[in-house]
Amino acid sequence: MPNTLEQLTTLHIYNFGSVFGNRKIVKGEDKITTLYFMQNTRSSMYWTFDLHADGPDGPLLCRAQSSYHGPPLLDEVNHGPTILSMTAVRQPVKMERKRGAFNGTVFFNGPDHKEYRWQTTARLFSAMMECLDAEDALIATYRVTSMSVTKDGVLVVQPSGKFMLDLLVATSLAMRTPSN
Secondary structure, three states: OOOOOOOOEEEEEEEEOOOOOOEEEEEOOOOOOEEEEEEEEEOOOOEEEEEEEOOOOOOEEEEEEOOOOOOOEOOEOOOOOEEEEEOOOOOOEEEEOOOOOOOOOEEEEOOOOOEEEEEEEEOOOOEEEEEEEOOOOEEEEEEEOOOOOOEEEEEEEOHHHHHHHHHHHHHHHHHHOOOO
16 A cells, blocks of 8 residues: 655754854754755855755755845846756756735746745744745745744755755745845
8 A cells, every 4th residue: 555645854954154144054854964055155246155965065956146136227126036056957947026026925947847936924923935836735834943043944845845855945045045
């Protein structure tokens, strides 16, 4: 008899190196095994990060660069998408707000060429992001840890999102990088 109850994937994200977390370590459900390592750099105009598997010396999975965040150029307010260059995918992944989306919702296409979105909800003492598909099915959640200096949050991926786990980690970290 096949197992019809598929497991959720739970990842724990920790800030490393400073209070503002220019580096993040993503650990597995056991909170011990390092699965991903992110190194973030920023300038006055944009931020970038490299996401590695297993740790800082592991294989590069993604290089991300935010859109321009400086003063408006030629009265242009829309600064464009954040670009994720996933090493497993030949085409860059664009994360962008759609016209009229002022609530922090960011859209991207998955490796299956379907549209997904991260949307943020904030309450008095908590914040959460949900990744949904075009039919509003829940793909993943990112619960932001409040009252902690070292832990940034917990990413929980539904079985339906496991095929794009690396992309969900990269897009959620891009959403959590300041000035996104």
